Amino acid sequence: MYLRLNEWIVPRNLTVAAKPLSQISLNRNVYGRPQSVNTRTVNNFDPRAPNDRTIDHHALAMLYQNLEEHAPNSAFFLYRDKPASEADEECSDLCTIMVSDNIIVATTQRASNAHTDEVCSAVQCDMKLSTVDVNPNISDDLEIDEEFIGQYVDPIINSESIGVEKIEEIEKLTRGQSENELWHQLHKVKITASNFGKVIKCSKSPENILKSMMNTKAVSKYLAYGKENENVAIETYEKYMHDKGCDVTVSPVGLILSQERPGYGASLDGIVCDPSCKTKGGLEVKCSLSKLNQSAFTAASDASFYLQISGKEIHLQRSHNYFLQVQGQIFLTGVEWIDFVVYFGPNQSIFVERIFFKKDKWYEEYLPKLDLFYKWAFLPELLTKRVSRGISLLPDFLWKKLKQSV
Numbered sequence: 001m002y003l004r005l006n007e008w009i010v011p012r013n014l015t016v017a018a019k020p021l022s023q024i025s026l027n028r029n030v031y032g033r034p035q036s037v038n039t040r041t042v043n044n045f046d047p048r049a050p051n052d053r054t055i056d057h058h059a060l061a062m063l064y065q066n067l068e069e070h071a072p073n074s075a076f077f078l079y080r081d082k083p084a085s086e087a088d089e090e091c092s093d094l095c096t097i098m099v100s101d102n103i104i105v106a107t108t109q110r111a112s113n114a115h116t117d118e119v120c121s122a123v124q125c126d127m128k129l130s131t132v133d134v135n136p137n138i139s140d141d142l143e144i145d146e147e148f149i150g151q152y153v154d155p156i157i158n159s160e161s162i163g164v165e166k167i168e169e170i171e172k173l174t175r176g177q178s179e180n181e182l183w184h185q186l187h188k189v190k191i192t193a194s195n196f197g198k199v200i201k202c203s204k205s206p207e208n209i210l211k212s213m214m215n216t217k218a219v220s221k222y223l224a225y226g227k228e229n230e231n232v233a234i235e236t237y238e239k240y241m242h243d244k245g246c247d248v249t250v251s252p253v254g255l256i257l258s259q260e261r262p263g264y265g266a267s268l269d270g271i272v273c274d275p276s277c278k279t280k281g282g283l284e285v286k287c288s289l290s291k292l293n294q295s296a297f298t299a300a301s302d303a304s305f306y307l308q309i310s311g312k313e314i315h316l317q318r319s320h321n322y323f324l325q326v327q328g329q330i331f332l333t334g335v336e337w338i339d340f341v342v343y344f345g346p347n348q349s350i351f352v353e354r355i356f357f358k359k360d361k362w363y364e365e366y367l368p369k370l371d372l373f374y375k376w377a378f379l380p381e382l383l384t385k386r387v388s389r390g391i392s393l394l395p396d397f398l399w400k401k402l403k404q405s406v
Contacts, residue, residue, distance in 0.1 A: 072204045132382040162262040174254030193266040193328035197321025206377040226287040233343035258332045266332040279336035296351040330357040368406040
């Protein structure tokens with residue numbers, strides 16, 4: 001006689017679809033009762049403290065910035081991507097505006113750049129735009145030292161040049177900025193003004209800064225908000241100035257490269273023509289989502305915000321990265337001043353501060369630090385792509401020693 005052993009443990013042929021816990025019926029058998037009791041009580045309990053149940057993105061961005069400056073090798077950066085800034089760095093056909101002695105920007109209506117895709121490849125081929133390619137002859141074991149700089153980096157810096165016509169053409173072909181492919185490509189091979197603050201303040205290994213500069217960033221809600229409201233903010237600025245008796249016009253502009261420093265570039269949110277003064281200016285707009293519907297005074301009362309109260313006046317903090325960005329924009333574009341605008345939403349007045357160039361401080365303190373980063377970090381990374389491949393570029397002790405020299 002043959003027995004079919006363990007037949008009783010064969011499971012039934014059932015297919016049970018996955019469901020949320022709140023949709024699952026749990027039956028509890030009660031002794032002495034012929035019917036089971038159906039229970040479906042689910043509590044969606046959040047164990048976090050009430051003030052921790054939402055994310056303060058502005059505070060997180062400030063934490064990232066402070067750690068990046070003082071503890072760039074922190075394990076924090078292994079688990080947290082760089083927060084995007086709160087705003088994207090981004091009149092009629094009457095005349096041509098001379099931005100500086102060497103840069104001309106034609107005024108056009110604010111419109112999308114429909115021909116960008118067609119000319120993007122053409123500008124790279126026809127203009128022979130100089131970029132730095134990876135040098136396959138450089139071994140990963142080769143240290144970045146004075147000999148390396150003299151052999152590979154100095155020849156690049158000494159041969160860098162860009163003509164006025166090419167500057168003008170690149171500016172025109174990069175209008176539309178964040179929606180323009182060429183604009184994105186150039187941002188990976190040029191140090192742009194939006195990065196000047198963290199470059200100037202870089203006190204330890206520059207590798208995290210290089211990663212953030214050369215890697216594509218995800219679009220955060222802050223960037224999306226800034227992009228969505230930038231044109232509204234510019235129109236609000238124009239109306240604000242008109243109400244004050246200044247009949248300004250704002251014209252779009254692309255990426256402007258520097259003839260003095262071809263490796264640097266700046267993107268303004270517009271070129272401002274103010275008939276009340278003889279000089280041309282620029283526009284830098286920030287759309288603050290974290291301070292939406294707050295007044296400028298209320299926002300500036302927050303010590304972590306980039307505006308500060310000084311007496312009865314409100315100013316952009318002179319130590320903030322945005323101020324260094326504006327100084328770099330003035331230096332690179334040749335404008336005499338920049339109106340720094342903060343848009344707090346349709347129900348609040350905008351903040352406007354006209355900022356001028358601090359020439360002495362720029363040439364004595366800021367520019368030497370930019371040049372040091374460009375020579376010892378940015379160009380070596382373009383030549384080797386070590387940081388992009390997870391290989392160390394410069395040790396902390398060497399960078400600190402270099403920083404002490406400027």
